[in-house]
Amino acid sequence: MMTSRVPAAVDALLALLRARPALAEVDIVDGPAAVNLTQRRRIHVGWQADGESAVTLEQSFNGAGARTRDEAFAISCYAEARAGDKDMKARRDEVFALVGEVEQALRATNEAPEAPTLNGTVLWAHLTTGDLSQAQAEGSRAGLSFTVTCQARI
Known part of the structure; x- marks a missing residue:
């Protein structure tokens, strides 16, 4: 018996991003990175730099009779662009371009009509919130925490 669509949705989001040609040179990470962060462009699914939860969820009965339940959840994600220079504008533009690719991956197209449903795992998914951070330390870094709701x- 299925109790949540969260595991399937996270897996589907990772698959969508990993299959996107524009993200071929980007490290798509499942959760937090467990090793040295040498990759200059990364997208984490199920993790945010300052967050504590990978996914928050809420369920309620769909209607009388308790046969189905509605589930709303938010997948915490994080994109980062870094370089050895001090060009903050370039890092900011780059990290927003990364998140723009995530947003495009979630849009229906002729080639991917099921993208907004994470290939049928949910009724719909969309990018809903973001929080930009920037730092200058041994180069420039821009990070964008965002949520896929x-x-x-079920």
């Missing part, structure tokens, strides 16, 4: 029926 989903609605599902």
Whole structure:
């Protein structure tokens, strides 16, 4: 018996991003990085730099009879661009371009009509919030914590 669509949705989001040609040179990470962060462009799914939860969720009965439940959840994500120079504008533009690719991956197209449903795992998914951070330390770094919000029926 299925109790949540969260595991399937996280897996589907990772697959969508890893299959996107524009993100071929970007490290798509499942959760937090466990090793040295040498990759200059990364997107984490199920993790944010200052966050504590990978996914927050809420369920309620869909209607009388308790046969189905509605599930709303938010997948915490984080994109980062870094370089050895001091060009903060370039890092900021780069990190927003990364998140723009995530947003495009979640849009329906002729080639990917099921993208907004994370290939059928949820009713819909979309990018809903973001929080930009910037730092100058041994180069420039821009990070963008963002949330992919989903609605599902179980």
